[in-house]
Amino acid sequence: MTAVGNPACLLGGLGLLLTTAVVPFLSREGQLLPGVGREWLSLTALSLSGRFPGFWVLAVLALAWVGAGLLRQDHPHRPALWGGSVGSVLVLWLTWVAGVKPYAFGPGAMLALAICLLVLAYGLSQGGYIRADTFVAGSILALAFFVLLFILFPIFSVLRNSVMDAGGLRPGLLLETLGRYTALWRVVRNSLGLAIFVGVTSTLIGLAFALAAARSRSRLTILLRAFSLLPLITPPFVVGLAIILLFGLQGFVTSQLLGLKTRGIFGFPGLALAQTLSFAPVAFLVIASVVESVNPALEEASLTLRAGPWGTFRKVTLPLLRPGLANAFLLTIIESLADFGNPIVLGGEFEVLSTEIYFSIIGRFDQTLAATLGLILLSFSLTVFLLQRYWLGERSYVVVTGKPPSGKPMPLPRGLEIGLLAFCAAWCAFSLAIYLFVVYGGFVEIWGINDAFTLRHYRQLMRDGMDALQTTLILAGISAPLTATVGILLAYVVVRHRFPGRGALEFSSMLSFAVPGTVIGIGYIMAFNQSPFLLTGTATILVISFIFRNMPVGIRSGVAALAQIDQALEEASVTLRASFATTIRRVVLPLIRPAIISALVFSFVRSVTAISAVVFLVSAKWQLSTKVILDQAENGRYGLATAYSTVLILIMAAAIAFMYLVVGKRAAAGGLEGGGLA
Amino acid sequence: MTAQANPQAARVVLEGVSKRFGQTVAVDQVSLTIEPGELVTLLGPSGCGKTTTLRMVAGLETVGGGRIYIGDAEVTHLPPNARDVTMVFQSYALFPHLSVFENVAYGLRVLKRSEAEVQKAVRDVLELVGMPGLEGRSPGALSGGQQQRVAVARALVMQPKVLLFDEPLSNLDAKLRKRMREEIRLLQQRLGITAIYVTHDQAEALAISDRIVVMDRGRVSQIGAPGELYKAPGNRFVAEFIGEANFLPAQLESAEDGWAGIRIGPQRLRVQSRPVAVGPVTVLARPEAIRITAGGDGLAGTIQKVSYLGSSADYTVETELGPILVTDYTMVGGVLSTGTTVRLEFLPHGVYPLPATP
């Protein structure tokens, strides 16, 4: 068959030609655009071609595309495919070699890359490599590029910094660094021991809650569900601060009730308590979904086979929950290893990996050590993550979660039910006390020393904390729609399309579940504080870190929502001549609206509460609330820290209440799962 | 055929089209030409690759090998929205968030037709499928049959070059299914549209097709008009899949162009045949073309099993050639009981020597 001309190549070629001629390929570090005039012109691809002949190749490619665009040809996708691949790689390579101090990537590089990827997308869709149009192929390429740049490249940078210093690449550096870091074994033992301990306690408590919530006929169960929301609206230091207020040197329980003067809560006991409080709700969510999916017929069968309620519970129900328990255990371990907020305020002398990474950068200015410790932490988290994926068989997002089986679930044995309810009620009361103490702490002059009521902290907050709060809300507000877009688009292409590299894309995007925030944080500094990708100190990097840290929220919501939609609807739309973009706009989006809203709200909430990654990325100009709280808490100014936390809790409770109002309970609960598990 | 000449109707050609999913070969070297205005059915058991073939024509599945042409153009790698092909889905796939009217109007709106044009085309096509007056309803509020009509209307309104059906009736009850298939056929003939229709129901295929493509494990087993496939199946699979069949060992004694003299048990008869070598053969004997007699010199047997079906009775008769299924539509002698010894007479129009299969 013949095709007359090749519009994609023609347009791409002309665009690329224009870009190379007049758009600055590079710009000065820290600036978006070079100054108009001589500097502008000296930084276009064409001007740079004197020093870097590679730019000539780019111009030749553009001309070749124009040529191909005008000619009749049998296979219009071929020049697009080849040119697009070569061009994309070339642009990246040129950015790398030419973007050296004091220059970094500029608008021309971005534009040229976008053009090459678009033409490549056209080639892929027309060549039948992706059963969709240029829009979908382009989305896939763009997502792949972003995942590479903002998830894999930072991780790679951590790896690189652990074996490379000013003296160049030295694999021995890793051992050398570890050799001079004498605390290594203690820190590793602390981290792993704490994670396993918290894994066990959280799983047990989660199990108790899940059984009580799913199987008890008591009204109390509604309370248990609400309990699952707590960690979502909890800023990172709240639990830690409350524990200090309760059990610290001036603690309400320790000092006032018992008359002790002890710092004993700092370290393992406080951390274990704080993390269990923080992560038991996550375990609860995981186990509850498994409890609900147990087919009641199995238990009924056991009862008809003469097993009593206890026997059935022990021999049928519990074994069926085993995968859920394992899953909750492993997830909690990942969370505990990654936790930064609790150890930083409660750790005391008890060092863990995440805080040691922080202190290597902030205190010792030792990037190599930070990278090495980051690598160790990452390898633990990834091991557990892979265990969870492959051992428990939760291989991909694209596991359609089956409908809960119908039928009435078996009630718990009476004694067990009462015991569980009593325990859960007590635990809820304790959790509640935590929050009350945090709120209360904001109104007290100096905790434990001067108990007079005061609004001083709130006044100070109004004076000093508003900038950071505003920045936080604005940046979280900007990143929420972007996160939802990226996450849901990724869910869409991964669930609905088959293309080479789909598995890899899915896996890499899932990595952000597993990579601890501190590791991503140092990865971002190492990857983006130097040419050609210079971003540190900007608001952009904060937004980007929000997007790629929270992307799994969007993905989870998107996958769950898409699983509910018959794919034939989209197929009907495209056979009715709609493009894929139109199909998404007119069919998919209206049908997954609740998922979009919950993704928006949860990514907003998670951005507001983020600390572990952004603690490395904030700057004097772009300060975030959580970092302000951290600074206050580190200096023992608990009044201001708790006042600030209270304000954040209120904001997030409002956001979540808004979501419940807009999308209703079911969708909100779906999003909750996404938010809680991510 | 009775189809009017429809200038839109296009020829569809599949040239050695293949598709695999991992290790499974779903479609294997399917070649096929569908003439303009023809309704061709892809028939075969579940999993034989019918849907996959159809979806490759629609562009919803990448083509693993071979080429597809619609009209004069190769469309092998074209995305579905560039093909001018519409499809009626098994689940109907009506957009739940749009009214009946907007469902049907969807494609026209995508093409940015004028409002007046959309209004007229949608009302006309809803009239055509016998669904006037329900434009404002939501699809969820319609019965299965009505949803089916809306789905057909939505596909028709685009005046596609080819109309595809993927088991469109499988979600309807038996009575409605029969009526809908007649309506679909009438509509298709009246409009002279090229149509490809997928079903696993042989009765449906026989009733509505110009030609049937019988598929077996991803391959084309036989292509032919309904009568041809029933009377002269090319192989045992086709014979078995379309209608009921007995396979009996027989002796081919003479063959001349188009006819064969064969002997089944004691009976000699002259039947239509494609060229087959003299010697032992397997013959297909349709159960309704075997007469049960009390005496005579037919094949002797004993009735083993009786199923009374109202308008007919099915007998399993044990004979020296093995068990033979006989369907009696006359039941002149009443229903026979098990244990009765009978004679079987084969009627030439229902007996066909099968070509030796490799």
Ligand SMILES: Nc1ncnc2c1ncn2[C@@H]1O[C@H](COP(=O)(O)OP(=O)(O)O)[C@@H](O)[C@H]1O
């Ligand atoms: N998306 C898919 N992934 C993997 N295997 C598939 C897919 N679609 C179909 N198959 C397999 O291809 C074969 C043919 O399927 P299909 O065309 O749906 O058959 P039919 O429509 O005739 O029932 C079956 O074995 C089926 O399991």
Ligand SMILES: [Mg+2]
């Ligand atoms: Mg099918």
